[in-house]
Amino acid sequence: MKDSSRPPSKFLAAISQIQEMIKTDRLQCGDKIPSERELSDRLSIGRSSVREALRALELLGLIETRRGEGTFLRDFTDHQLVPLIGTFIFDGEQNKEDVRDVKAILELGCLAILSRKSSFDFNESGSSFQQKIEAADNRLLQNIWMIISDYAGSDPDNERLQELLAAAKQIQYSEGQ
Amino acid sequence: MKDSSRPPSKFLAAISQIQEMIKTDRLQCGDKIPSERELSDRLSIGRSSVREALRALELLGLIETRRGEGTFLRDFTDHQLVPLIGTFIFDGEQNKEDVRDVKAILELGCLAILSRKSSFDFNESGSSFQQKIEAADNRLLQNIWMIISDYAGSDPDNERLQELLAAAKQIQYSEGQ
DNA sequence: TGAATTATGTGGTCTGACCACTGGTATGGC
């Protein structure tokens, strides 16, 4: 008879409690979070487990640690996890193709959003997609696009985007079926 | 005079060395990686640091640990990091809007890809987007979409998608500028 | 006053010690 409800690992518990604490205390980006030793006390969890949690969050780019100073909340914009996940996931075979497609998809979506926003003049807003993405004013989109871009390499003439745009215009789709 | 070339933290060193080891030994998904104590020995790094690295990788869903058995490489398909990043990033205010938009963007892109693939009949391939995404045959797209979907909630009539699709058809864009 | 020193707090790391769990091995009865 195995007790299926084994308590979650302290490591995971620490993570969620830290999140909780951040919410409760309304901590903002740049704010300092309690020291490892204090967290260890307040959560009644060994410092090692607290550290495991913090290191994981750090790798995700959610926090930043500065020796001698403390641990701080961080803006997600600095996407830490990319090079890591990249080597594990993106690398290899024809995944590059997938990455390029997804990048084009995001860019197509970006254009669509801008087009929806009002009569947006594509030829005025600067040529770089970086600027277009920012103009779309969607942080999540921006983050994902930046991450993907790091791995997609360049697509000089936005060939793939043009291709997708053309394809999109052909779509006959109504959810009414 | 600060020594700018301070050695990277053992924690990060451990991660990259573990990655290295995985490549060198050509380990596949499901394979067992050396025990924490053995890693500690082979890398000449304390077990605590090794654990910090492993826990971080675990949180990313790259490895899986089973007490009493060992640590195993894992398929990325199980997207672990979602609930985590979610509460940190997605949550809150009007971000929900952003999430919904990105979801629609991915779906629009999915349709475009299917449309490009050949004359794809949208009304035949099953009604769920899950199936459409799979048909698009792009793992990365699939992963991101699943992640996003967890947070986007449902959009019964694909209202937003329709909206974006309409907007996309209005786009006048040529990279020639 | 102002520079040097000290004290304190923080993250970074290692070690050793347990515990809980798994899987194989040995033991012993049948």
Add this chain to the structure above:
DNA sequence: GCCATACCAGTGGTCAGACCACATAATTCA
């Protein structure tokens, strides 16, 4: 020979304590 039991070694999970390296604030002293 077979099977159930007990045992043991290996592994992850956790903790506590001890240092070190570093940054900052407080203190001291010229």
